[in-house]
Amino acid sequence: MKQTIKNMVTAAAKKAVAAGRLPSGQWPDMEIEAPKHESQGDLSTNFAMVSAAVQKMAPRQIALVLIDHMEPVGWIEKIEVAGPGFINFFLKPAAWHPVVNQVLEADERYGVSDLGKGEQVQVEFVSANPTGPLHVGHGRGAAVGDALGNILSFAGFSVSKEYYINDSGRQIRTLGTSVWFRLLAQAGREIEFPEDCYKGDYIKDLAQEVLDREGPEFLNTPEDIAIKICARYAADRILAQIRKDLADFGVKFDQWFSEQSLYDSGRVQQTIDALQKKGQVYEKDGALWFKTVDFGDEKDRVVVRSNGLTTYFASDIAYHQEKYERGFDRVIDVWGADHHGYIDRLAAAVMAMGMNREQFQVILVQLVTLLRGGKPVQMSTRAGEFVTLKDIVDEVGKDAARFMFLSRSYDSGLDFDLEVAKQKSSDNPVYYVQYVHARISGILAKAVEQHPEMNMDFRQGRHLSQLVAPEEIQLIKALAGFPEQVEKSAATCHPHVIFTCLMTLASAFHVYYNRHKVITSDATLTLARLSLVLAVKKVIRNGLSLLGVSAPDRM
């Protein structure tokens, strides 16, 4: 539709030049957009305004000349010049009807595009240390990463979702220490807890489990060995729980990648050797430094400490190099906003590998403030007092939680109110959208039950010319907008675009529903309307599915 209008405008411009009414045969890119107000038509182009400089004419003049030479296609009602020089196109209802057929035919593939052209993209997200349960912040990251993966995949990218398991290094040892000392304490030993130990009930549970499993004689194990056993056991258990929590949250990963495996395979050492060979590192103060400044970082970074241990940065370089070797054209890391200071150094490392800056993208998800009835929920990770993702899913449900996390741009902080998310009311946007799906399911069920004689061929999208009510046209416009919203969402990597789009569509439906009966005594009109609402149902389902939210048939 937009392309047709574009062609019309271009053709008119050419004719105008040929007729000597426009001075220049050059024109910049125009935009075809839906205007904000109904009085401004259905589609609009800024062609006259962007050409003003080239034509050395007032935009309105250009627009008027263009209209003179325009040969409108059949479904155009009228064309007007408005405002500073917009050319507004008013469409006949018939222009919109094919959209319903397109939705019905494409079904679960409606909105699919080839924007990505098969580009291999990896989305890495959550990647929390297996040292404790996932909390709210991880939940937002999980929702964003998972939805983004779905959306990119829908938009024609070849996507792989990955979780990087930080199962190596000091924090795992700290975990082991925490469990070991807790175990000793629970066995009645008088001990002092080290400063940086993890606290929280889950540590107590794990300590008890280790004790039950290993038996009382475990208490006599040499400390170093005991801590290792505790660490291994605890990390495995916690990781299993993380996997389960994410599965319950509707998040599936294609790949779980272990940091430890990079050490076990010698990959980290190889990476460091390679850096040395390329002269990208140097020694200072007994440590080995990566010249990240050469690639835009504000200072050089240590990869091997003076005590001989590698840094987290070192394994991250190895990991990211490994990602590109797997064939990804682009790597997207979803991080909490508190990690933004890490972007430049990793980007530098990626560029040092010979990649382009565009091939590495970090999505920073801003903080979540958890509220209950408008009051902040106090949390302290150190003290082990925090609301876990599991708590949230248990309390408000997967759908409400995901929808809430995806309702706002991740560039903004998010207030997540448990009371609101739990309410089955209009405060809670997830029901607003799901309700559309349920209502339509109800209508379709009733139609099939009441009028089996019609053979229910509304799935074919017949008699669509019956759809002329303004609310019907609005609804179809909302359907027509879905594919481009998917592309916008994918191109900007912003899942909340889909949220906004769904809210718009849901609103258009509720308005329509309140004003018109779908099932009427008029058979052809009923069939047309059934086709329309079926199309709405499909698009709602497609959109919700991108966000990982279910589309219930009854509520």
Place this chain on the structure above:
RNA sequence: GCGCCUGUAGCUCAGCUGGAUAGAGCAACGGACUUCUAAUCCGUAGGCCACAGGUUCGAAUCCUGUCAGGCGCGCCA
């Protein structure tokens, strides 16, 4: 001090690859169920788009500066 994010209705936020009269939900007030689900709809009210400059036909949107809030600036992960 430097860096990233944010600043839009009383509240929570969309809109930000520049476009016409800046939108939605909540909260407030007034209406609509004998009906395919009222988890809905309709109406009223609510705005120096933080502030000051600049760029141009045109700025909430882009640039510069100021102010305010959040976060980060380790041979931690």
